[in-house]
Amino acid sequence: xxxxxxxxxxxxxxxxxxxxxxxxxxxxxxxxxxxxxxxxxxxxxxxxxxxxxxxxxxxxxxxxxxxxxxxxxxxxxxxxxxxxxxxxxxxxxxxxxxxxxxxxxxxxxxxxxxxxxxxxxxxxxxxxxxxxxxxxxxxxxxxxxxxxxxxxxxxxxxxxxxxxxxxxxxxxxxxxxxxxxxxxxxxxxxxxxxxxxxxxxxxxxxxxxxxxxxxxxxxxxxxxxxxxxxxxxxxxxxxxxxxxxxxxxxxxxxxxxxxxxxxxxxxxxxxxxxxxxxxxxxxxxxxxxx
Amino acid sequence: xxxxxxxxxxxxxxxxxxxxxxxxxxxxxxxxxxxxxxxxxxxxxxxxxxxxxxxxxxxxxxxxxxxxxxxxxxxxxxxxxxxxxxxxxxxxxxxxxxxxxxxxxxxxxxxxxxxxxxxxxxxxxxxxxxxxxxxxxxxxxxxxxxxxxxxxxxxxxxxxxxxxxxxxxxxxxxxxxxxxxxxxxxxxxxxxxxxxxxxxxxxxxxxxxxxxxxxxxxxxxxxxxxxxxxxxxxxxxxxxxxxxxxxxxxxxxxxxxxxxxxxxxxxxxxxxxxxxxxxxxxxxxxxxxxxxxxxxxxxxxxxxxxxxxxxxxxxxxx
Numbered sequence: 111x112x113x114x115x116x117x118x119x120x121x122x123x124x125x126x127x128x129x130x131x132x133x134x135x136x137x138x139x140x141x142x143x144x145x146x147x148x149x150x151x152x153x154x155x156x157x158x159x160x161x162x163x164x165x166x167x168x169x170x171x172x173x174x175x176x177x178x179x180x181x182x183x184x185x186x187x188x189x190x191x192x193x194x195x196x197x198x199x200x201x202x203x204x205x206x207x208x209x210x211x212x213x214x215x216x217x218x219x220x221x222x223x224x225x226x227x228x229x230x231x232x233x234x235x236x237x238x239x240x241x242x243x244x245x246x247x248x249x250x251x252x253x254x255x256x257x258x259x260x261x262x263x264x265x266x267x268x269x270x271x272x273x274x275x276x277x278x279x280x281x282x283x284x285x286x287x288x289x290x291x292x293x294x295x296x297x298x299x300x301x302x303x304x305x306x307x308x309x310x311x312x313x314x315x316x317x318x319x320x321x322x323x324x325x326x327x328x329x330x331x332x333x334x335x336x337x338x339x340x341x342x343x344x345x346x347x348x349x350x351x352x353x354x355x356x357x358x359x360x361x362x363x364x365x366x367x368x369x370x371x372x373x374x375x376x377x378x379x380x381x382x383x384x385x386x387x388x389x390x391x392x393x394x395x396x397x398x399x400x
Numbered sequence: 401x402x403x404x405x406x407x408x409x410x411x412x413x414x415x416x417x418x419x420x421x422x423x424x425x426x427x428x429x430x431x432x433x434x435x436x437x438x439x440x441x442x443x444x445x446x447x448x449x450x451x452x453x454x455x456x457x458x459x460x461x462x463x464x465x466x467x468x469x470x471x472x473x474x475x476x477x478x479x480x481x482x483x484x485x486x487x488x489x490x491x492x493x494x495x496x497x498x499x500x501x502x503x504x505x506x507x508x509x510x511x512x513x514x515x516x517x518x519x520x521x522x523x524x525x526x527x528x529x530x531x532x533x534x535x536x537x538x539x540x541x542x543x544x545x546x547x548x549x550x551x552x553x554x555x556x557x558x559x560x561x562x563x564x565x566x567x568x569x570x571x572x573x574x575x576x577x578x579x580x581x582x583x584x585x586x587x588x589x590x591x592x593x594x595x596x597x598x599x600x601x602x603x604x605x606x607x608x609x610x611x612x613x614x615x616x617x618x619x620x621x622x623x624x625x626x627x628x629x630x631x632x633x634x635x636x637x638x639x640x641x642x643x644x645x646x647x648x649x650x651x652x653x654x655x656x657x658x659x660x661x662x663x664x665x666x667x668x669x670x671x672x673x674x675x676x677x678x679x680x681x682x683x684x685x686x687x688x689x690x691x692x693x694x695x696x697x698x699x700x701x702x703x704x705x706x707x708x709x710x711x712x713x714x715x716x717x718x
Contacts, residue, residue, distance in 0.1 A: 191594065196519045223600025233591030235610065245609070246599030296595070303599050 140167040141207075142307060142337045143188060148202040150183050150192065150371075156363060157183045158371040160202075163356055165307075170329060170338045172348035172379065175358035175394070180371020181341045184358070185309050188339060189225035190218040207306075223250050226300035230312040232292035234284035234299075239276050242284045242295055243267060246303035262302055270298035271328050290321025297328065301336070308332075310340040314347065326351050345395060348379065355382040357391045450696075457690030468690060473665065473673075477683025484691050486665035490562060491631050491698065494666060497566020498573055498630045503623050505570075506577025510619075513578070514585040515607055527582075534575035541572040542636030550640055560641030562664045568636050573626040580622025584615040617710040624706035628699045634668030667695040 143165035150158040158180035165171045173181040183192065190211060192198040204211055211221050223246075235242050243263040244253075253259035263280070267273040272294045276287070284295055293313055300308055310329075314322040329338055329351055342348050348355050356376040363370040375382060375391045386392045454461075460468050464480070471483020509530075517523040545568030549557045557563040588611050596606040674688035 189598070191597065194594065194597065219597075219600055219602050222597055227594070227598040229591060229594060229598075231591055233589070233595040235592060235595060236614065245596070245601075249596075249599070249601045249605045249609070299595070299599060 139169075141165070141205075142167050143339075144203070144205040144208075145184075145187075146203040146205075148184065148187065148200070148204060150180065150187060151197075151199040151201070152195065153197040154366075155368060156366065156370050159363070161358075161371075161373040163373060163376040165337065165339055166354070167337050168333060169353040170333050170340060170351055172352035172355045173339070173341045173358060174343075174345055174348045174355060175371075175374075176360060177343075178369055178371070179358035179360045181356075181358045182311055183371060184373075185311055185339060185341050188307070188309055189222045189227055191222070191227065193218055223303055224305050225307045225309060226303065226305035228293070228296050228300055228308065228310045228313045231316055232289055232296050234287070234292050234295050236283065236285055238281045239267075239284045239287070239295065240280040242299050243302045246299060250303055252303060266298040266302040267295075269301055269332060270294045271324065271331075272298055288321075290317050290324060293317060293321070293325060294328065297325070301332070305336065307337045307339065310338060312341050312343060315343060322347070345383075349383050352379045355379045357382060357386075357388075357394060359390055359394070453689045453692045453696075455689075456686055457688075457693045460686055460690040461693060468687075469694070473670070477677070477681045477687055482687060484667065484670055484694055487667045487670040487691070488694070488698075490565070490664045490666040491668075491695075493562045494566045494569055495627060495631050495702075497563070498570045498627050501567060501570035502574045502577050502626070502630075506574050506623065507581045507619060509578045510581030510585055511607065511611075514582055515603070515611065530575045530578050534579055537635075538572055538633050539635040539639065541568055542639030544568065544571070545636055545640040560664075565637050565640045565664065565666065568640050569630045569633060572633065572636060573630040576626040576629065577623050580626065581615070581619045584618025584622060585611060587618060588614045613713075617713040620709050620713065621706050624702055624709075628702050631666075631702075632668055632695065632699060634666075634672050637666050637669050638672070667691060667698065671695065 141164045145164070146162050148158060148161040149156060161180075161184055173185060175181050186192045187200055187204055188206070188211075192200060200212055206221070206225065209216070211218075235245060237245070240263055243266050244259050247253045247259055247262050253262060264273060264277075267276060272291060275291060276282075276295075284292065287295060293316075297308075297313075314325050317325065326347065329340070332338075340348075340352065354377065357374045358371055359374050360369040361372045362368075375386055375388045377386070382391060383395050386395065392398075467480060468483045469488065470485050471481045472486055474482040476482075513523065513527060517526075545564055549564035549567055550560055557567065592610045592614060593606055596610045601609070671688050671691050674684040674691065678685040678688065
């Protein structure tokens with residue numbers, strides 16, 4: 111079941127640190143993503159410029175910043191989702207467990223199977239609850255036997271704390287679920303293919319506070335098995351749940367006269383929120399800007 | 401504890417008065433009424449047409465419905481064997497040609513254009529030209545059919561045959577099928593596609609499992625409506641050579657028999673012919689009206705099938 115830990119508890123930050131051993135030096139943590147000098151272009155427009163940071167295993171990494179700062183763009187680079195946008199182009203290095211995922215020999219389909227994604231707007235397929243979860247295992251050929259699939263569906267729904275609410279109506283349309291349930295269904299769908307990483311693009315922005323709390327609890331529960339990267343507009347959410355935070359901002363690009371996303375600061379979440387080294391970060395997290 | 405009033409008495413009174421004043425939105429009413437009038441005019445014209453045709457053809461349709469549906473082309477309007485059998489068979493087979501040729505080609509082209517084609521100048525040029533083709537007068541397609549299928553490909557199509565007519569009409573509706581299928585495919589939410597890709601679906605899997613089921617109702621409606629348009633076309637068929645032929649004795653409905661040899665008929669063409677004949681033999685006017693009613697029923701049945709299938713697929717869509 112979900113943790114009953116209150117979201118406003120002042121001990122949450124410390125609690126997280128103890129759980130993942132953040133006090134140990136970074137050298138002992140395994141890097142999942144290494145990003146170096148990442149530039150993303152949409153046509154001739156440069157959306158993100160020169161981002162360099164590292165995402166560590168079994169941590170929740172939050173990306174915050176004002177609208178148009180490129181945080182979602184960077185997130186979508188991690189599983190090559192930007193490939194779907196005509197004209198999108200990526201320069202620089204994005205390594206997933208030391209594999210350069212933008213190498214021409216890399217199959218984006220395989221990348222996406224290992225790096226799951228939960229979207230801003232819950233996007234269940236117009237199929238039954240069961241078929242939504244079973245879709246991934248089916249198309250990736252995970253389920254060898256009939257029983258396997260049923261087991262995967264149940265396990266994924268349990269993991270996403272949705273099983274008890276839907277176990278009697280697995281054959282019903284997923285579109286009949288509430289917004290919060292739909293988003294947990296999408297999380298269950300993403301973890302059904304047993305990914306290594308979960309990318310979450312503002313997963314709670316369309317949800318009410320209660321549904322949000324449930325998703326946040328869920329993230330805390332599953333991060334021991336996965337690595338989570340989350341984009342959020344909600345600074346309190348980043349502070350509550352993440353181990354590390356990347357602050358992005360949009361800056362005027364003098365060469366093109368358009369605004370371009372820039373990674374300002376990347377550090378442990380408590381540092382970003384209590385003792386940031388960049389003035390822009392401080393202005394943002396204290397609410398003076400953005 | 402008494403709550404402090406937010407507004408003073410005078411302000412409050414004015415506010416209440418303003419809200420109680422019933423303003424009449426004259427321009428809005430005029431606009432609404434004129435919209436209703438345009439709708440009524442369209443419906444009125446359609447109603448007059450249908451009533452007129454049904455009244456003219458009523459005698460034949462009620463007097464000898466079986467004989468009319470089973471009869472053939474005759475030189476006199478009071479011939480008891482006068483009827484639309486050949487034309488119905490011809491139109492039915494033309495519809496089959498359109499369904500077999502235009503639907504797969506058109507839907508396939510639409511999928512390629514929407515999902516695979518690079519969004520560059522060439523693709524835009526192709527799309528623009530498909531749109532232009534949809535606006536080309538049907539007589540031009542008739543010329544194409546006459547030259548290509550009747551003349552040059554005589555060995556394949558058999559000259560002035562149902563095959564020539566069917567292929568010509570399939571090409572005629574092809575651009576419409578492509579455009580409507582494209583619209584339906586474009587309406588598939590990006591979220592569904594990303595959701596499928598997000599769990600490791602290949603492009604083909606994504607299209608088969610998300611795009612096609614979601615777009616199916618729209619594609620179906622569009623294609624069947626284009627079929628209705630195709631089977632109502634007379635001009636290209638006149639050029640391709642739908643001319644009166646005679647059925648063999650006791651031929652079944654699907655029997656192409658005599659009518660495929662240099663002589664077949666289609667509903668729109670028989671209507672044209674009978675209307676022409678009504679100059680020398682006024683009885684043909686009634687026959688033409690009855691044939692129009694038969695064609696209308698044929699088209700309505702096709703559209704009903706489209707609606708039924710669309711509802712079926714939409715229910716599955718959730």
